[in-house]
Amino acid sequence: MVEKTIQVQAESGLHARPASLLVREAGQFQSQLTLTKNGKSVDLKSILGVMSLAVSKGDEVTIRAEGVDEAEAVERLAAMCEQFAE
Numbered sequence: 001m002v003e004k005t006i007q008v009q010a011e012s013g014l015h016a017r018p019a020s021l022l023v024r025e026a027g028q029f030q031s032q033l034t035l036t037k038n039g040k041s042v043d044l045k046s047i048l049g050v051m052s053l054a055v056s057k058g059d060e061v062t063i064r065a066e067g068v069d070e071a072e073a074v075e076r077l078a079a080m081c082e083q084f085a086e
Helices: 016-026 047-052 070-083
Strands: 002-007 032-037 040-043 060-066
Touching (some): 060 070
Antiparallel strands (some): 032 060
């Protein structure tokens, strides 16, 4: 299992568009992926799950992966979250 905690810097957090891009990218990996905020974990491949976390700017989230491509998945998804701030 690999995980990484990041602070969301995007002004609007993970609203609909960034969330959908993140879920689409997560779907490219075989690993089981979760996104956690304040102790609540959701399937990172589910748009409804990600949106239900209501991630705002400044929130800390943890991306966790377990499977054959876990390291690549965590690094790529964390990098995407950081790019949303640009």
